[in-house]
Amino acid sequence: MTTSRHIEPGREAGLLRLKAFLPAAGRAYADRRNSDFGPERRDNVSVLSPYLRHRLVTEAEVLEAVLGRHSPAAAEKFIQEVLWRAYFKGHLETRPEIWRRYREALAGQVAALDGKGGFRKACEAALAGRTGIDAFDAWVAELEETGYLHNHARMWFASIWIFTLRLPWELGADFMIRHLLDGDPASNTCSWRWVGGLHTRGKTYLARPDNIAGFTGGRFSPRGLAREAPPLDEPPLPAARRPREPLAAPATGVAGLLLTEEDLHPESLGLDGVNPVAIAGASAVEGRSPLPVSDAVRAFTESALGDGLARAARHWRAEATMLPSLTAVALGDWARRHGLSRIVTAYAPVGPVAEALAEAAPVLTRQGIALVEVRRAYDEACWPHATRGFFALKEKIPSIFEQLGLERGASVQGELFGDGRPPAGGFAGGAGQAG
Ligand SMILES: Cc1cc2nc3c(=O)[nH]c(=O)nc-3n(C[C@H](O)[C@H](O)[C@H](O)COP(=O)(O)OP(=O)(O)OC[C@H]3O[C@@H](n4cnc5c(N)ncnc54)[C@H](O)[C@@H]3O)c2cc1C
Structure with a gap:
């Protein structure tokens, strides 16, 4: 039985969850997803969000695996839910005033x-x-x-x-x-x-x-709830803007790779040609709030970063270090130790990591160290459609998938299934199966 107790950090744990959930990602998900049977009984939803949020497992991988198992029609609801994450990210990216307020x-x-x-x-x-x-x-x-x-x-x-x-x-x-x-x-x-x-x-x-x-299967009978929900109000927001450009620099010089909690699968980030000589991890998890974050959140984020660092160290055969903080001082010290002139990192969407990087970048530039962000193809494909309601993005799902080659790709399938792959679905009319 899948539970939401003891959510283990790390990519392997995320892939195991994905594999266990896959059979239920089709029509069964559409029928049962709204029920909350309690923390001991979570097999009607995926509990993949802690992995997706940190990109221990990427959205593209989850979608690819689901399309390998179900037809797009059977998995429509689950696919749409996964795309809600991109929609909200794109929405905040194009309206950063929401976060500021x-x-x-x-x-x-x-x-x-x-x-x-x-x-x-x-x-x-x-x-x-x-x-x-x-x-x-x-x-x-x-x-x-x-x-x-x-x-x-x-x-x-x-x-x-x-x-x-x-x-x-x-x-x-x-x-x-x-x-x-x-x-x-x-x-x-x-x-x-x-x-x-x-x-x-x-x-x-x-x-x-x-x-x-x-x-909730009759677990609760709440009393005294409001009978009306009058909408909150606020001054109008400025018009949506384009997502900010990633921090950029000439693609030359000795490079180091920086991992943050925003993206912990650098192997698929599209870093061909970067060849980092050193890798560092740093977190801005305390920046989530002016109040302390929970011990569980701190521990999960730290372990997730450690997991990303270990994989990156193996992948690029480079030394990996956990930095004490995501600040110009910590980054500058690390860069100087390794003779770096570039620190390459995944694009940080609106939030504490982006704020910390924006503060560090000019200080590092003055020291001759450039901070360079790489934005995922997935975000590039989804965010332009997040300027209005979710419906506008939903309409674009087939073309987004085509742009990303998701209907053909199968990169995660080997890791999940070894050689014994399930039948393929896909928009091209593959013979998918319902869950
Ligand atoms: C008040 C409120 C606060 C929320 N805060 C967060 C948050 O801080 N972080 C977070 O990741 N999600 C948040 N969500 C969205 C959603 O509740 C969770 O992503 C989802 O419940 C995660 O459980 P799951 O992985 O089992 O979801 P599933 O039902 O298995 O869905 C699969 C995946 O689709 C995505 N997804 C599903 N529903 C949503 C949604 N409504 N919005 C965005 N993505 C979705 C998630 O990546 C999820 O892992 C919030 C929703 C509400 C109503």
């Missing part, structure tokens, strides 16, 4: 937590899982214990936080991102905004007791 509001709310009175008490009760709403209090405990919540539980949680407890959405989003192993600036911030009616303006999500009871 979120951080600014959060800083004010965290400061207000030091004050006295009702606000502080209400927040403390919610964050400690002492609201008296059975489902909500159980999800707080589950999140702290496992670092994971089912998607439906996240939606109910956010809805109760905003509309029943009437607490600021930013503080709830912060609580999640501090505890989720898959905590992600784009998916988390945009999903909270979606529930509150800020993403699709005016459209909110109301958690209903009968819906919660029904989709």
Whole structure:
């Protein structure tokens, strides 16, 4: 039985999850994905998000494996869910003001937590899982214990936080991102905004007791939930802009490879010709929040980075080092030790890693060390379609897959299945099978 307890970090653990889940990624997923049977029974969803978020396993690999097992029609729902991650990333990339406002509001709310009175008490009760709403209090405990919540539980949680407890959405989003192993600036911030009616303006999500009871197999019967979900409001956002350009430099000079928690499969990043002489890992996980992130999140991120470093060291036969921080000082020291003039890293989307790199880059440049980002073909293919609603991106899925060669490719299949590959699906009309 698949559980969401003990989510092991590392690519191998992610590939094992993928392999175990594959048979259920077809019509079975579409039929059963909305049910939250509790942490001991997770075989109706993949629990791949901690791996996908850190790119221990990439979206392209998951999609490729799914298309190798199911027809596009049978796996349509699962494929769309995987693409939601790219959609939200592209959305934040093209509207960084959302992240700026979120951080600014959060800083004010965290400061207000030091004050006295009702606000502080209400927040403390919610964050400690002492609201008296059975489902909500159980999800707080589950999140702290496992670092994971089912998607439906996240939606109910956010809805109760905003509309029943009437607490600021930013503080709830912060609580999640501090505890989720898959905590992600784009998916988390945009999903909270979606529930509150800020993403699709005016459209909110109301958690209903009968819906919660029904989709949790009767485990909960929450009382006292809000009956209405009036949309939150905010000043209009600036128009969507193009994603910023990756940090660039001439492709010459001694190169080192930097891994961060944004992308831990450098083997497939497209680094042909880089030949790094040294590899380093550094994390900005503490930058997720002005409050401390959970021990579980810190440990998962650190192990995931260690796993990426070990693979990269084998792949490029170069020395790998874990740096104490993602700062100009740590990067500069490491670069000088190895005589580097270029530090190559995966493009960091909006969030703490991008902020740390943006701060370090000019300092390093003055020391004659260029920071160079490489953006994945997957992001290049998806993000241009994330400027409006998800529907616009969904329509483009066949052409995105064609652009990426996903209907033909099979790079992960060998790692998953050795020689005994399952029958191929694909948009070209392969004989797929439903789960
Ligand atoms: C309030 C709220 C906060 C969230 N915060 C995060 C977060 O910090 N990090 C995060 O990765 N996801 C977040 N999500 C999205 C989603 O809940 C999780 O990605 C999903 O539940 C992960 O479980 P799974 O891997 O078993 O999903 P599956 O159902 O097996 O889906 C497969 C994959 O598709 C992607 N996916 C599925 N649903 C979504 C979605 N709604 N949005 C974006 N991608 C999706 C994930 O990569 C997931 O691993 C949030 C959703 C809500 C409602």
